[in-house]
Amino acid sequence: MNRLSSPQELEALRESIVRNRDTSRRCLTICGGTGCLALGAEDLIAAFRSEVESRGLNSGVDIRVTGCPGFCERGPLVVIEPENILYQRVRPKDVAEIVSETIVSGKIIDRLLYVDPNTGQQAVHESEVPFYKKQLRLLLADNSRIDPNNVNDYIALGGYSALVKAIFKMSPVEVLEEVRKANLRGRGGGGFATARKWQTTRDAEGEPKYVICNCDEGDPGAFMDRSLMEGNPHSAIEGMLIGAYAIGSNEGFIYVRNEYPLAVLHAGTAIRQAEECGLLGDNIFGSGFSCRISINRGGGAFVCGESTALMASLEGKVGEPRAKYIHTSEKGLWEKPTNLNNVETWANVPLIINKGADWYRQIGTENSKGTKIFSLVGKVNNTGLVEVPMGMTLREIVMDIGGGVPKGKKLKAIQTGGPSGGCIPESMLGIPVDFDELDKVGSMMGSGGMIVMDETNCMVDIARYFISFLEGESCGKCVPCREGLKRMREILTGITEGRGEEEDIERLEHLSETLTDSALCGLGQTAPNPVLTSIRYFRDEYQAHIRDKRCPAGVCKALITYSISDKCPGCGLCIKTCPQGAITLVEKKKPVLLDQEKCIKCGACYDVCRLDSVIVK
Numbered sequence: 001m002n003r004l005s006s007p008q009e010l011e012a013l014r015e016s017i018v019r020n021r022d023t024s025r026r027c028l029t030i031c032g033g034t035g036c037l038a039l040g041a042e043d044l045i046a047a048f049r050s051e052v053e054s055r056g057l058n059s060g061v062d063i064r065v066t067g068c069p070g071f072c073e074r075g076p077l078v079v080i081e082p083e084n085i086l087y088q089r090v091r092p093k094d095v096a097e098i099v100s101e102t103i104v105s106g107k108i109i110d111r112l113l114y115v116d117p118n119t120g121q122q123a124v125h126e127s128e129v130p131f132y133k134k135q136l137r138l139l140l141a142d143n144s145r146i147d148p149n150n151v152n153d154y155i156a157l158g159g160y161s162a163l164v165k166a167i168f169k170m171s172p173v174e175v176l177e178e179v180r181k182a183n184l185r186g187r188g189g190g191g192f193a194t195a196r197k198w199q200t201t202r203d204a205e206g207e208p209k210y211v212i213c214n215c216d217e218g219d220p221g222a223f224m225d226r227s228l229m230e231g232n233p234h235s236a237i238e239g240m241l242i243g244a245y246a247i248g249s250n251e252g253f254i255y256v257r258n259e260y261p262l263a264v265l266h267a268g269t270a271i272r273q274a275e276e277c278g279l280l281g282d283n284i285f286g287s288g289f290s291c292r293i294s295i296n297r298g299g300g301a302f303v304c305g306e307s308t309a310l311m312a313s314l315e316g317k318v319g320e321p322r323a324k325y326i327h328t329s330e331k332g333l334w335e336k337p338t339n340l341n342n343v344e345t346w347a348n349v350p351l352i353i354n355k356g357a358d359w360y361r362q363i364g365t366e367n368s369k370g371t372k373i374f375s376l377v378g379k380v381n382n383t384g385l386v387e388v389p390m391g392m393t394l395r396e397i398v399m400d401i402g403g404g405v406p407k408g409k410k411l412k413a414i415q416t417g418g419p420s421g422g423c424i425p426e427s428m429l430g431i432p433v434d435f436d437e438l439d440k441v442g443s444m445m446g447s448g449g450m451i452v453m454d455e456t457n458c459m460v461d462i463a464r465y466f467i468s469f470l471e472g473e474s475c476g477k478c479v480p481c482r483e484g485l486k487r488m489r490e491i492l493t494g495i496t497e498g499r500g501e502e503e504d505i506e507r508l509e510h511l512s513e514t515l516t517d518s519a520l521c522g523l524g525q526t527a528p529n530p531v532l533t534s535i536r537y538f539r540d541e542y543q544a545h546i547r548d549k550r551c552p553a554g555v556c557k558a559l560i561t562y563s564i565s566d567k568c569p570g571c572g573l574c575i576k577t578c579p580q581g582a583i584t585l586v587e588k589k590k591p592v593l594l595d596q597e598k599c600i601k602c603g604a605c606y607d608v609c610r611l612d613s614v615i616v617k
């Protein structure tokens with residue numbers, strides 16, 4: 001790779017990459033994101049490579065392995081360009097047919113197309129899939145156009161032009177002003193004004209100054225940051241370089257969760273390639289601006305995502321938070337001014353510099369600009385990554401993009417904001433999703449986790465689950481969090497096991513208040529959210545558990561029984577499934593018999609019965 005020494009050389013390289021790429025050429029774009037790899041994408045990629053080679057098609061067909069385009073539910077995904085044909089759930093056994101039919105003969109293979117389960121409509125092109133139609137993918141769309149291990153792909157799409165614009169056409173103050181005007185708010189949880197943080201670090205005394213990219217992402221079920229880092233690492237690196245220039249920093253770190261090996265690998269390759277091209281390092285393009293970026297692999301604890309804990313961990317100490325009497329933007333890493341931003345926040349920066357704050361401000365709501373990537377998971381038909389303009393309603397995200405709840409079940413609640421977010425009931429699906437609206441209903445944006453729950457989820461059990469998770473992740477440094485979470489988990493467990501007392505709700509509220517007011521860091525301070533919102537919106541469920549010793553959703557084992565209804569035709573499906581031998585056939589075509597003594601309430605019979613003959617109460 002040749003070292004570029006001027007903006008003109010970067011532009012010339014871009015032009016030559018684009019010129020040498022024949023856009024009418026066939027390109028097989030295969031998702032190599034973690035989700036698709038888990039579904040066997042590695043074998044699929046190998047099968048495509050060998051098929052294309054054995055047919056002597058190498059000179060006419062490109063194969064591009066990309067990061068995650070979001071529709072993980074249907075992976076492994078293959079998109080054939082230039083037609084933009086989308087094949088989903090592709091297996092190695094489909095490869096020969098795809099090459100001979102679609103690549104060679106131009107025929108569509110119906111079996112591999114996406115069919116909308118709600119309308120039965122087939123979608124040939126990626127753009128016709130309802131999951132994508134309502135999204136505004138400013139950040140994610142490039143994931144499917146870029147091989148993250150090839151910097152040329154990023155450059156071809158205009159990559160690093162924002163950096164050039166910033167360092168050659170704008171002063172650091174002008175860059176900062178543009179980000180301020182865009183009203184960019186941090187995507188890592190709190191929604192802090194990015195420019196304000198940059199400004200504080202810029203103004204703080206002390207040298208050197210550092211920039212950090214937070215790619216820790218410890219929230220269960222969330223994978224936005226991982227997918228951006230895996231799929232388009234240069235966008236975060238370019239954002240960091242622009243930020244470093246504005247702040248007056250020459251050194252950056254990407255703190256990435258060690259459990260994200262692909263993100264670690266791709267970020268490392270991207271840094272190396274950017275250095276080789278002269279896009280990163282000393283005296284970038286002779287501008288006088290130098291910046292080095294290195295990777296630090298995270299300690300593997302949820303709390304390490306918290307800014308002070310992250311910096312301690314980066315320094316090689318135990319990843320424990322400290323009191324923020326002095327902000328990290330003034331005294332952070334090694335006591336030096338340090339600006340920490342989330343991956344998605346950094347990835348927004350090149351867009352703002354290239355297209356301008358005025359353009360950016362048109363997207364989103366009054367106080368939440370731009371788009372937000374959500375990781376939509378749980379009881380929803382289309383799980384995956386969804387990028388939408390701020391302000392889209394929860395209903396549009398879950399029902400239109402997510403395709404609603406599977407198996408005709410009723411939607412009950414949506415948990416936003418990760419483990420310390422809140423549960424929003426179905427009746428509030430109309431709220432526009434932005435930082436402030438989610439706050440108003442007792443939840444939060446967090447880093448973008450969105451967990452959909454249906455009528456078979458018990459809200460008390462959900463609150464118990466999140467509190468147990470946070471209890472396990474608490475660093476234990478301060479008493480309210482260490483002891484408070486333990487006590488809350490004990491109370492919630494008691495309620496789900498039928499030992500709930502009338503005063504428990506009040507106790508939970510009281511403990512929540514104490515924790516919010518006195519915990520040292522955001523983990524403890526926000527931990528009560530799932531408890532408080534589930535009490536606020538689902539109090540009757542708590543009362544059913546406490547007063548009636550009943551779990552209305554049929555989840556809490558101690559409070560439910562399984563029985564067989566009169567309409568059971570004795571098909572015996574449940575008999576084969578029951579691990580305890582608790583079900584027996586009494587007489588042909590008559591309801592089966594369930595022995596309560598033997599039943600361990602595993603629910604297998606309920607799941608397998610096709611005629612709704614297993615009753616759970």
Ligand SMILES: Cc1cc2nc3c(=O)[nH]c(=O)nc-3n(C[C@H](O)[C@H](O)[C@H](O)COP(=O)(O)O)c2cc1C
Pocket residue numbers: 185186187188189190191192194214215216217218219302303304305306307308340341342343345346447521522523
């Ligand atoms: C317990 C805890 C865990 C956190 N985990 C993350 C994380 O994984 N990724 C992240 O970007 N921010 C996380 N944050 C928020 C960060 O502390 C910090 O506010 C954020 O990275 C700042 O970036 P932003 O301004 O771009 O949002 C966490 C906060 C707390 C309290």
Ligand code: SF4
Pocket residue numbers: 303321473474475476477478479481482519520521522523524525
């Ligand atoms: S609030 Fe919890 S996680 Fe945060 S410092 Fe205190 S004990 Fe540790």
Ligand code: SF4
Pocket residue numbers: 562577578579580581582583594598599600601602603604605606
């Ligand atoms: S709930 Fe489980 S153990 Fe009980 S009868 Fe059904 S399958 Fe058997």
Ligand code: FES
Pocket residue numbers: 031032033034035036037067068069070071072073075076077
């Ligand atoms: S990992 Fe392949 S679509 Fe998400």
